[in-house]
Amino acid sequence: MGMRIIGWGTALPEKIVTNADLEKTLDTSDEWIVERSGIHQRHIGDSTAEIAVAAGRNALALAGIAPASIDLMILATTTPDQSIPATSAHVHHELGLGGGAFDVNAACSGFVYSLVMANGLLGSGAKRILVIGAETLSNVTDWSDRKTAILFGDGGGALVLESVPDEGQLLSWDLGLDGSAREILRADHGGFIQMDGREVFKRAVRVLVDSATRALEQAKVRPDQIKLLVPHQANIRIIRAACDRLGIGHERVALVLHRTGNTSSASIPLALVDAIDHDRLEPNDLVLLTGFGAGMTWGSALIRWQDGPSPMPGAGASVDRRTDLDEREDDD
Ligand code: ACO
Numbered sequence: 001m002g003m004r005i006i007g008w009g010t011a012l013p014e015k016i017v018t019n020a021d022l023e024k025t026l027d028t029s030d031e032w033i034v035e036r037s038g039i040h041q042r043h044i045g046d047s048t049a050e051i052a053v054a055a056g057r058n059a060l061a062l063a064g065i066a067p068a069s070i071d072l073m074i075l076a077t078t079t080p081d082q083s084i085p086a087t088s089a090h091v092h093h094e095l096g097l098g099g100g101a102f103d104v105n106a107a108c109s110g111f112v113y114s115l116v117m118a119n120g121l122l123g124s125g126a127k128r129i130l131v132i133g134a135e136t137l138s139n140v141t142d143w144s145d146r147k148t149a150i151l152f153g154d155g156g157g158a159l160v161l162e163s164v165p166d167e168g169q170l171l172s173w174d175l176g177l178d179g180s181a182r183e184i185l186r187a188d189h190g191g192f193i194q195m196d197g198r199e200v201f202k203r204a205v206r207v208l209v210d211s212a213t214r215a216l217e218q219a220k221v222r223p224d225q226i227k228l229l230v231p232h233q234a235n236i237r238i239i240r241a242a243c244d245r246l247g248i249g250h251e252r253v254a255l256v257l258h259r260t261g262n263t264s265s266a267s268i269p270l271a272l273v274d275a276i277d278h279d280r281l282e283p284n285d286l287v288l289l290t291g292f293g294a295g296m297t298w299g300s301a302l303i304r305w306q307d308g309p310s311p312m313p314g315a316g317a318s319v320d321r322r323t324d325l326d327e328r329e330d331d332d
């Protein structure tokens with residue numbers, strides 16, 4: 001038993017904050033932000049539940065299934081709307097889902113953690129699971145701190161998964177955590193994100209590469225066999241360094257960072273759906289999702305792509321038409 005992806009969708013708040021907007025309130029520049037992070041703009045607004053509902057609704061519509069036929073919904077978020085109850089309760093109600101629902105907080109690795117968990121549950125009785133990653137990092141960002149305000153944004157992405165009798169699309173995975181590094185990236189209750197950027201950067205490259213390598217080795221797949229790498233969208237320099245160490249060419253990377261900023265657990269589904277919407281995947285292509293985040297957590301999942309339903313107009317995020325990392329780098 002395994003999983004098959006039968007629907008996908010994304011949601012981004014309407015309001016766009018560009019680097020030029022940030023220049024007005026912070027001692028920073030578009031040039032510095034683009035050079036150091038690769039980010040040009042980010043979307044800000046709405047609640048985590050609103051974003052999750054919109055992404056989930058798009059994914060369910062594309063799958064063409066009734067919301068009540070969902071057995072379980074997993075919401076990956078590090079920015080829940082309240083401490084109690086879980087934001088998934090709100091989302092479950094708004095979407096009219098069947099079964100249960102719960103939140104997962106594994107920071108930016110949350111979507112991969114949720115996907116791996118869903119795959120296991122689909123192998124032990126669940127028929128359909130909706131996995132959503134949704135965040136409002138703007139609520140935990142200190143907009144007067146130039147070291148963090150330039151990086152984060154809001155957004156969401158979702159996949160509808162169905163149980164299949166064969167191995168399914170998830171070929172291998174790797175999840176991990178180093179809690180001794182929990183202080184380098186954190187937000188206290190009611191507080192803002194505090195980050196040792198250089199330390200996060202250094203560790204991020206290492207854990208991304210190690211985790212991706214473990215997932216590949218488990219499935220006996222070589223890096224050159226990967227059609228698409230879908231990394232957590234935190235910083236273009238982290239992504240480039242990880243690609244170079246893994247031996248994966250920049251043209252094989254899914255990238256939305258330049259227009260979304262870092263959206264934590266939403267970033268991998270946002271980038272994956274963008275690649276699907278741009279027809280970058282064909283049946284049997286190997287896709288490697290890999291992320292890292294506060295904790296410090298990491299997670300990788302190797303997927304064999306299968307034909308899903310044709311994307312309906314408007315089901316994914318609105319996108320520009322550039323498709324690879326190098327073309328986007330030309331803009332930097
Ligand atoms: N504009 C202009 N100058 C700035 C800015 C800014 N926005 N921010 C910092 N600077 C200055 C610093 O004050 C410093 O000046 P100094 O040399 O006079 O002291 C100089 O620029 C260099 O600062 P660094 O912090 O060394 O810059 P760095 O090249 O490391 O880039 C960045 C900073 C972009 C934050 C980088 O370290 C990074 O991306 N780290 C990883 C962050 C990350 O991935 N976080 C998310 C993890 S997952 C999750 O969030 C949930």
